[in-house]
Amino acid sequence: MQATAIAQPNIALIKYWGKRDIERNLPAVGSISITLSDLFTEVSVELDEKLRADSLMINGVFDEQRLPRMQLCLDNVIGEQRVRARITSQSNFPIAAGLASSASSFAAATVAAAGAAGLSLKVDDLARVAGRASGSAARSFYGGIAELRNCDNTINLNALCNEHSWPLKVVVAITETGPKHTGSTEAMEISRNSSPFYSSWLEQQDGDLQIARTAIEQRDFAALAEIAEHNCLKMHSVMWASRPAIVFWNSVTLQCLQTVRRLQEDGHNVFFTIDAGPQVKAVCL
Numbered sequence: 038m039q040a041t042a043i044a045q046p047n048i049a050l051i052k053y054w055g056k057r058d059i060e061r062n063l064p065a066v067g068s069i070s071i072t073l074s075d076l077f078t079e080v081s082v083e084l085d086e087k088l089r090a091d092s093l094m095i096n097g098v099f100d101e102q103r104l105p106r107m108q109l110c111l112d113n114v115i116g117e118q119r120v121r122a123r124i125t126s127q128s129n130f131p132i133a134a135g136l137a138s139s140a141s142s143f144a145a146a147t148v149a150a151a152g153a154a155g156l157s158l159k160v161d162d163l164a165r166v167a168g169r170a171s172g173s174a175a176r177s178f179y180g181g182i183a184e185l186r187n188c189d190n191t192i193n194l195n196a197l198c199n200e201h202s203w204p205l206k207v208v209v210a211i212t213e214t215g216p217k218h219t220g221s222t223e224a225m226e227i228s229r230n231s232s233p234f235y236s237s238w239l240e241q242q243d244g245d246l247q248i249a250r251t252a253i254e255q256r257d258f259a260a261l262a263e264i265a266e267h268n269c270l271k272m273h274s275v276m277w278a279s280r281p282a283i284v285f286w287n288s289v290t291l292q293c294l295q296t297v298r299r300l301q302e303d304g305h306n307v308f309f310t311i312d313a314g315p316q317v318k319a320v321c322l
């Protein structure tokens with residue numbers, strides 16, 4: 038009753054920010070992301086009837102703080118009456134620092150948990166279960182560019198283009214290696230409850246998704262660049278106007294944006310995006 042799985046993080050081009058149902062972790066908006074190839078998280082789940090409690094080891098260190106969320110993820114996959122588990126997780130990049138480690142961790146944990154319990158679930162179902170643990174994790178089940186769509190009571194995932202048909206490169210600038218001050222889940226709730234821009238963020242998202250979908254379909258890099266940067270800055274504006282303000286950027290984050298702007302002025306096909314952390318991702322043609 039042991040299984041190991043590997044998943045890659047994904048970077049949102051059109052962002053998920055806000056929840057419509059906290060209990061089931063349903064996002065308030067759809068999103069579009071690109072899955073990375075070189076960064077990964079490997080999770081092993083060993084179910085052992087002799088264990089009296091679950092344990093979680095991250096990069097060789099027991100982590101009590103992150104254990105409850107991981108336990109919930111396993112409960113969602115296997116059921117609350119499950120056998121206790123030894124969980125180990127290893128990432129080849131900084132975790133909880135705005136590099137989407139929750140996406141790769143919960144995607145890998147979901148697959149490993151299902152494998153350890155001998156469950157054979159379809160990819161879509163695995164993605165939905167992983168999404169209950171972390172919204173962005175649902176998108177990591179698809180390579181290339183994927184879209185998460187909101188439906189009545191659930192989410193639907195689909196691949197918009199695979200990694201071979203439009204092989205974009207993502208350069209990640211790590212501006213800070215420490216953990217971020219506020220987790221996405223908490224920060225989203227602060228924004229929902231206090232940002233004066235939150236409702237317009239929700240209203241405009243479908244339009245942004247449509248523009249991005251068309252740009253991806255037509256492999257129109259310039260159009261994708263324009264809408265992705267706009268959507269990213271809009272999400273951060275929602276955060277900045279929250280009370281308390283949620284500011285993940287540092288001075289190097291801003292310098293990286295200026296560097297990308299200079300590259301664009303010199304005619305390079307590149308755009309930036311930033312998630313809930315200080316790191317800058319430069320997406321290149």
Ligand code: DP6
Pocket residue numbers: 048049051052053054062068139140170171172173174221222223311312313
């Ligand atoms: C800014 O998926 O980490 O990266 O569902 O609460 O775990 P939870 O949130 P999470 O949020 C990701 C936020 C984002 C944008 C995105 O990836 O779409």
